[in-house]
Amino acid sequence: MTTPERISILYVDDEPENLSAFKATYRRTHDITLSHSAKDALEILKEDEPHIILADNRMPEVTGVEFFRQVKTLHPDSVRILITAYTSSEMMIEAINEGHIDKYLVKPWSDDMMNATIQSGFEIYKSRKELKEKNQELALINERLTKTNNELNTFIYSVSHDLRTPLMSILGLLSLMEEEKEPTEQQNYIDLMQSSIHKMDAYIQNTLNYYRNKKSDIEISKINVQEFVEDTLDSMKSFREEVSFKVSINGEPEIYSDEIRLRICLNNLISNAIKYGKKDDEKYLIEVEGVCTPDFLELHVIDHGIGIPEDEMNQIFEMFSKGKQSKSSKSTGLGLYIVKESLQKINGTVDVESEVNEGSRFIIKVPNLNE
Numbered sequence: 171m172t173t174p175e176r177i178s179i180l181y182v183d184d185e186p187e188n189l190s191a192f193k194a195t196y197r198r199t200h201d202i203t204l205s206h207s208a209k210d211a212l213e214i215l216k217e218d219e220p221h222i223i224l225a226d227n228r229m230p231e232v233t234g235v236e237f238f239r240q241v242k243t244l245h246p247d248s249v250r251i252l253i254t255a256y257t258s259s260e261m262m263i264e265a266i267n268e269g270h271i272d273k274y275l276v277k278p279w280s281d282d283m284m285n286a287t288i289q290s291g292f293e294i295y296k297s298r299k300e301l302k303e304k305n306q307e308l309a310l311i312n313e314r315l316t317k318t319n320n321e322l323n324t325f326i327y328s329v330s331h332d333l334r335t336p337l338m339s340i341l342g343l344l345s346l347m348e349e350e351k352e353p354t355e356q357q358n359y360i361d362l363m364q365s366s367i368h369k370m371d372a373y374i375q376n377t378l379n380y381y382r383n384k385k386s387d388i389e390i391s392k393i394n395v396q397e398f399v400e401d402t403l404d405s406m407k408s409f410r411e412e413v414s415f416k417v418s419i420n421g422e423p424e425i426y427s428d429e430i431r432l433r434i435c436l437n438n439l440i441s442n443a444i445k446y447g448k449k450d451d452e453k454y455l456i457e458v459e460g461v462c463t464p465d466f467l468e469l470h471v472i473d474h475g476i477g478i479p480e481d482e483m484n485q486i487f488e489m490f491s492k493g494k495q496s497k498s499s500k501s502t503g504l505g506l507y508i509v510k511e512s513l514q515k516i517n518g519t520v521d522v523e524s525e526v527n528e529g530s531r532f533i534i535k536v537p538n539l540n541e
């Protein structure tokens with residue numbers, strides 16, 4: 171059984187007998203702080219936020235209502251209870267309508283009355299706090315929704331714009347080809363068109379991956395790490411003939427994770443490793459090193475390519491961020507963004523170490539999601 175929360179009460183009254191009588195009755199059950207003046211009470215309130223503040227209305231310096239006017243700005247959640255022998259109805263109407271007081275107790279009060287007022291006051295305090303928390307949660311959800319919405323708008327705008335570029339270039343090349351009689355020139359145009367088509371395909375692939383990651387639920391399955399890496403590499407071998415792969419996986423053979431998302435990530439990292447190899451390398455080695463433990467899988471994709479300049483390292487995971495050395499014909503600026511977003515969905519991370527002209531090491535780490 172959980173012990174009920176003790177209710178903290180600040181009681182302000184200029185008559186010492188009232189204060190001590192109150193403390194004697196309630197100190198065992200509640201946390202009581204006393205103050206004989208509104209001024210001292212305001213000092214106490216600079217440090218503390220009691221659940222309930224009780225104040226006598228007739229005090230020498232300020233009235234209880236006036237005191238509560240100041241308290242309301244300081245601690246809007248504390249419940250303000252006015253104790254009064256006599257009040258004018260105008261004053262009560264104003265105090266209640268302006269929200270300076272939440273409840274009032276008429277003198278002389280009985281223990282039953284005081285107890286019931288404290289309990290219901292505490293309920294008000296709790297619902298105010300709950301409402302505040304709910305509002306904060308809602309604000310967070312709203313912020314996330316706005317971010318997703320803005321991101322989606324940028325995404326749609328940029329993808330449609332960037333898809334048109336290769337399309338327009340294909341149209342241009344086609345009309346040039348119509349007039350060209352020379353076969354070698356014609357072949358040139360065909361090669362250029364092919365490159366534009368590859369670029370369009372890259373955009374479409376990335377759009378699909380972006381969409382899949384945003385929309386589909388996580389699907390956990392048992393993955394054999396060695397097979398998974400080799401399968402992914404097999405599907406990419408044809409991209410560049412001079413590329414060879416070296417795989418070394420240590421530790422546990424299997425991990426539970428979302429295979430599709432993991433594949434999207436590894437695919438992107440390998441295709442970047444191939445894309446950003448040095449142009450004239452006759453042989454080009456890409457290594458995949460893995461460590462699998464009962465808790466996580468860490469995969470390193472290591473290339474010996476052109477590397478990433480230091481001033482670009484912070485941006486490469488942003489949407490549509492392309493490095494200065496990126497090949498415009500093959501670059502969409504989406505691959506690493508999708509890697510980061512996909513990993514976020516499965517509680518994973520991605521890191522990079524790189525040196526210009528030496529190469530890059532991308533490290534992805536995902537937890538074992540076997541519940």
Ligand code: ADP
Nearest residue numbers: 442446477486492493496501502503504505506
């Ligand atoms: P894209 O490759 O389509 O431009 P990415 O999001 O995959 O988009 O990569 C963003 C940028 O990061 C690239 O433009 C490139 O400058 C840099 N980059 C990514 N991977 C590598 C790598 N393995 N070697 C060197 N640069 C890389």
